[in-house]
Each structure stands twice: as structure tokens, then as C-alpha cells.
Amino acid sequence: MKKITLVLLSTILAGCCKMPNFVGKTFILPKNWQSELTFLSDSTVSYKREYGWGVPKQEGFAKWEIIDNKHIRLTSDYTHQNIPIDVTESKSPVDSLLQFILTNKVYDDTTIWLCNGNEKYKFDSDRLAIPKKSVRNFQSFYLVAESNPTMQAPLLNNDQVRTAIYTVRNTANGQFKITLSPPYNSWFNVFYYQELNCVLKIKKCKELLIWKNPPLWNRHLEWD
Known part of the structure; x- marks a missing residue:
């Protein structure tokens, strides 16, 4: 018992x-x-x-x-295919241009593209300027970041990452400052996500x- x-x-x-x-x-x-x-x-x-x-x-x-x-x-x-970003919109200093600024550090071994529909445009380091007349129906965009395969890519968790799609709030604006959401403070860190x-x-x-x-x-x- x-x-x-x-x-x-x-x-x-x-x-x-x-x-x-x-x-x-x-x-x-x-x-x-x-x-x-x-x-x-x-x-x-x-x-x-x-x-x-x-x-x-x-x-x-x-x-x-x-x-x-x-x-x-x-x-x-x-x-890693929809990394969140924060975007601040404002008037473009040059009326004829769409201007994009990356506020996070971009290293030399990283290439970043802005994608709009079937079109993509390469950033020059942390900046990109596109003539407005060459862009059709600009209402949203996303970014693709690629690592140089001869440098870091074989050792990274992701060779390529993509951000979430951002929808433009005011189509009259022509300047966009793009920031990675925390905890990421550089475009290199997201390759480890x-x-x-x-x-x-x-x-x-x-x-x-x-x-x-x-x-x-x-x-x-x-x-x-």
C-alpha cells in the first residue's frame, strides 16, 4: 500500500x-x-x-x-527575403530626379539594387539618383543586396537578401531615406540573418x- x-x-x-x-x-x-x-x-x-x-x-x-x-x-x-526597412519621404532637391539615400553603412563588397517592377537600378555606394522621366508608375520599391562572391559570400548565411516592399505614401515626393530596422546597423549584418x-x-x-x-x-x- x-x-x-x-x-x-x-x-x-x-x-x-x-x-x-x-x-x-x-x-x-x-x-x-x-x-x-x-x-x-x-x-x-x-x-x-x-x-x-x-x-x-x-x-x-x-x-x-x-x-x-x-x-x-x-x-x-x-x-531574409522581406527584411523590414523604414523610409522617410521628402521633396527632392532636384525636381527632375528621384533620389534614394541609404542611411546604414554600405561596405565595398556589397552591391545594392533598387527594384521597381521589372526595372532595377544600382546604388553608387549609399546613393542613387534616377531621372523621373525614365521611371514609369513609381508607386513602390524594394531593395536587393548582394555580396561579392569572391570576397564574403561563401562564408555568409545569405548570399543575397531582399527587403520588404515599400509603398510610396506621397507620389509628389522625390527623396527617400532608407534605414534598416533594428537591430541591424549595416548592410553587411543582414547577410547573417x-x-x-x-x-x-x-x-x-x-x-x-x-x-x-x-x-x-x-x-x-x-x-x-
Whole structure:
């Protein structure tokens, strides 16, 4: 009778396991490449994964939510094909030109294109000027950034990234200042971006996470 009672009590305690508090903590997951997950108070998680020194590596942010007392889900709001940008519109200093200014640093090994429909225009470092008369139906645009394949691309998580489509608020404006949304402060950093969509398992109600299938290196995937 005592044995049965003890078994039953241990089963009840195991079933009433309390969810650990993950906020503010960093977990190191050693499988394959070593990766780190830092849980933030705004229900987001910072993700970093690096193989040895420097590159290749991955970086990203995702939302995290509790599914049950054994699982946590990580979900990114965007991918490396729709990187968010902020755009400030104003009148162009030259009426005949559409002018675009990149406020984040652009390195020499990065080429950036502005895309409007089937047309694309190459930035000269951080600036681009296009005659208005050569652009038809200018209502939206997006950017494509490419890394020089002879320099950094073989070691990056993404060889090529694309921003979200921006819709022009006022077609009378002709100058557009384009800024990457935080946490990115340069056009080189976005080549390391990694989207997340996965479930982590909490092992035996302890503060230990299991990640069975960490994300692949993005550059091995096709990009359209």
C-alpha cells in the first residue's frame, strides 16, 4: 500500500511541474554549431549561432511563446527575403530626379539594387539618383543586396537578401531615406540573418532546452 501511494504521489508531482522562468537567461545549445538563445522580457528571443571563430554564423530575433509545460515555440516575423526597412519621404532637391539615400553603412563588397517592377537600378555606394522621366508608375520599391562572391559570400548565411516592399505614401515626393530596422546597423549584418520557426522541448521541467533540428544555413536554399 505504501509503495502504491509513493508511486502515485511522485506521478502527481511530476504532472504538476511548474514552468521555469526563462526571461533574461541565455541558453547555450552545443549540438552541431554552438548556438545561443537569450530570452528577452518583450517576448522575443535573440539567436546567435557560430562555427568556430568569425564565420559562418547566423543571427536573428524571434517571438517566443509557451505552448505547454514541455514546449516553447520560436517564430520570426520576417525572412531574409522581406527584411523590414523604414523610409522617410521628402521633396527632392532636384525636381527632375528621384533620389534614394541609404542611411546604414554600405561596405565595398556589397552591391545594392533598387527594384521597381521589372526595372532595377544600382546604388553608387549609399546613393542613387534616377531621372523621373525614365521611371514609369513609381508607386513602390524594394531593395536587393548582394555580396561579392569572391570576397564574403561563401562564408555568409545569405548570399543575397531582399527587403520588404515599400509603398510610396506621397507620389509628389522625390527623396527617400532608407534605414534598416533594428537591430541591424549595416548592410553587411543582414547577410547573417536567420529566420526561425521551430519548437523547443523543455526537459523534465528543468531549465534545460532541447533543440533537435537547428536551422540550416540559409545560403543552401534557393532564392527567387
